[in-house]
Every structure is written in C-alpha cells, then in structure tokens.
Amino acid sequence: MVPTSHYLFLSAALFTIGVIGVLTRRNLIVVLMSIELIFNAVNINLIAFARQLASVDGHVFAIFVITDAAAEAAVGLGILIAFFRNRETINADEIDLLKW
Amino acid sequence: MTFYQASFYFFAAVAVASALLVVTRRNPVHSAISLIVTLLSVAGLYLQLQAEFLAAVQIILYIGGVMVLFLFVILLVRLEVTVRQEPFNRQLWIAGFAALVLLAELGVAFYLARGGFSLPAAPPTALQPNTELIGRTLYQNYLLPFEIASLLLLVAMMGAVIMAKQR
Numbered sequence: 001m002v003p004t005s006h007y008l009f010l011s012a013a014l015f016t017i018g019v020i021g022v023l024t025r026r027n028l029i030v031v032l033m034s035i036e037l038i039f040n041a042v043n044i045n046l047i048a049f050a051r052q053l054a055s056v057d058g059h060v061f062a063i064f065v066i067t068d069a070a071a072e073a074a075v076g077l078g079i080l081i082a083f084f085r086n087r088e089t090i091n092a093d094e095i096d097l098l099k100w
Numbered sequence: 101m102t103f104y105q106a107s108f109y110f111f112a113a114v115a116v117a118s119a120l121l122v123v124t125r126r127n128p129v130h131s132a133i134s135l136i137v138t139l140l141s142v143a144g145l146y147l148q149l150q151a152e153f154l155a156a157v158q159i160i161l162y163i164g165g166v167m168v169l170f171l172f173v174i175l176l177v178r179l180e181v182t183v184r185q186e187p188f189n190r191q192l193w194i195a196g197f198a199a200l201v202l203l204a205e206l207g208v209a210f211y212l213a214r215g216g217f218s219l220p221a222a223p224p225t226a227l228q229p230n231t232e233l234i235g236r237t238l239y240q241n242y243l244l245p246f247e248i249a250s251l252l253l254l255v256a257m258m259g260a261v262i263m264a265k266q267r
Contacts, residue, residue, distance in 0.1 A: 001104065001105075002104065002105055002108045002148075003214075003217060004217040005210055005211075005214045005217040006108065006112075007145070007149075008210045008217060009207065009210060010112045010115065010116070010145075012203060012206040012207060012210065013116050013119075013203065014115060014116065014119055014138075015206070016199050016200070016202055016203040016206070017116070017119040017120060017122070017123055018119070018123075019199045019202060020123055020195065020196055020199040021122065021123035023191065023195035023196075023198070023199065024123070024188045024189060024191065024192045024195045024196065025123060025187060025188065025189070026185065026186065026187060026188065026189045027128055027182055027187065029128045029131075029132075029170065029173060029174055029177070030122070030123070030128055030131050030187075032170070033122055033128075033131055033132065033135050033170065034122065034123060036135060036139075036162075036166065037119055037122060037123075037135070037138065040138065040139065040142050043142070043154075044142060044145060047145075047146055047149045047151045047154060048149060050149070050151070050227070051149040051150060051151075051227070052217070054226035054227065055226075056227060056230075056233045056234055056237050057237060057241075059151055059153065059154055059227075059230075059234050059237075060234060060237050060238050060241075060242050062151070062154055063154070063157065063234070063238070064245060064249055066154075066157060066158070066161060066162065067249045067252065067253060068249075068252070069162070069166065070161065070165065070166055070253070070256075071252050071253055071255075071256035072256075073166045073169055073170070074169065074256050074257060074259075074260040075256050075259050075260050075263070077169060077170070077173045077260070077264075078259060078260035078261070078262075078263035078264040079263055080173060080177070081173060081176055081177070081263070081264045082263045082264060084176070084177045088178075090177055090182070091182075091185070092189065093189050093190070
C-alpha cells in the first residue's frame with residue numbers, strides 16, 4: 001500500500017508547480033491552465049483522504065471542485081476573448097488598465 | 101515493490117513531469133497537451149484510490165470539456181505573436197523562490213504530521229459501489245450545495261456568453 005502522505009507530497013508538488021505557473025507566466029491561457037493544476041492538486045488530497053477515511057464525502061467535494069473549475073475556465077476564457085478583442089494582447093503584464 | 105506501488109510512482113512521475121512541461125513550454129498548445137497528460141495520470145491515481153466515478157468525470161469533463169475549451173480559445177487568439185515573446189515575466193526568480201519556500205513549508209508540515217496519514221486497513225469495499233454511493237451522498241446530504249453548484253454553472257455560462265459575444 002502507498003501511504004496517504006505520498007499522495008499529499010505529490011499534491012504539494014503539483015500545487016507548487018501550479019503556483020509557479022500562475023506567478024511567472026505572461027500568457028494568460030497558461031495562467032488559467034496552471035490554475036487547473038492547482039485544482040487537481042486539491043482533488044488528489046480530497047480523494048486520498050476519502051480513501052483513508054473510507055468515506056465518500058471527499059468524492060462529493062471533488063465533484064464540486066470540478067464544477068468550480070469548469071465555471072472558472074468558462075468565465076476566465078470569456079474574459080480573455082473579450083480582452084483580446086479590445087487590446088490585441090493576452091500578456092498578463094500588459095493588462096494594466098487599472099494600474100496607476 | 102507491488103504493482104500498486106509501481107503504478108503509483110509511475111503516475112506520480114508522469115503527472116509531475118508533464119506539469120513541469122505545462123509551465124515551461126513556450127507554445128500554449130504544447131502546454132495544453134502536457135496538461136492533458138497530467139489530467140490523465142491524475143485520473144489513473146483516482147482509479148487507484150477507488151474513485152472510479154471521478155476518474156471517468158475527470159476524463160469526460162476535464163479532458164473532453166475544459167481542455168477542448170482551452171484549445172478553442174488558443175485557436176481564437178493569435179499564437180504566432182505569443183510564441184516569439186518571452187514566456188516568463190520579470191518576477192521569475194523571486195516568484196520561483198517564493199514557490200519553493202511554499203513547497204518546503206508544505207513538505208515540512210506533511211513530514212511532521214505523517215503519523216496521522218498512514219493508510220489504515222479500511223475494508224476495500226468501503227467505497228463500492230462507487231457511483232451509487234456518490235449519488236446517494238450527493239442527493240441526500242449535499243442537496244443544497246448541489247443546487248447552488250448548478251446555479252453557479254448557469255451564471256458562469258451566461259457570463260461567458262455575454263463576455264465573449266461579438267459587439
């Protein structure tokens with residue numbers, strides 16, 4: 001058997017990679033993909049603990065996380081398309097309309 | 101090393117390696133393909149953890165739905181400009197350092213608390229039949245969150261359509 005802590009370490013690694021992507025990439029599409037990585041890290045945690053506690057509640061929470069990920073992707077990509085239409089760029093550091 | 105352990109380490113290695121490719125590739129299409137590989141190996145981990153329903157949801161909804169959405173948006177924005185630009189912003193090193201500090205913190209916390217995470221000998225049938233149990237729990241204990249999630253999806257769909265609409 002693989003102990004639950006191994007799943008937690010894997011999820012921490014995926015989470016950190018996602019954070020690095022969110023903080024360092026300029027392309028907003030890749031930033032959104034990194035957010036999906038973070039969601040997946042959370043889901044691995046939830047399901048590993050569901051296995052450990054022999055309870056299906058973690059699976060239900062993971063379904064809600066997947067729902068939120070789908071909603072976030074739809075809205076985020078909609079914003080991205082609207083922004084690209086206006087400014088012809090999707091680089092995160094060129095989106096500074098609200099920055100003084 | 102049993103087959104279970106070997107498959108865990110295989111899926112974990114593939115997931116981490118392709119996640120690294122997601123954040124380092126210059127071309128967003130390559131990032132999307134790598135993300136699909138990551139999602140597939142995470143689905144394999146779900147199968148290991150007796151979450152068959154979620155493995156199917158991961159493949160159908162994430163890879164079949166969300167990632168196709170990503171690829172469509174990559175088609176809509178101009179790629180040839182992006183590919184020639186610098187992929188990382190100016191805060192690369194300080195952000196990478198902060199993320200590594202975060203990883204170290206998480207690792208130390210998990211390492212200190214590892215006694216609480218040892219997988220007990222839960223009956224292997226505790227999560228079976230998986231889909232039926234999830235359905236019962238979802239509609240009996242989590243009915244209100246389920247309805248709120250459906251409302252959230254409706255609002256997100258309307259928001260996406262309104263924002264992406266041609267003016």
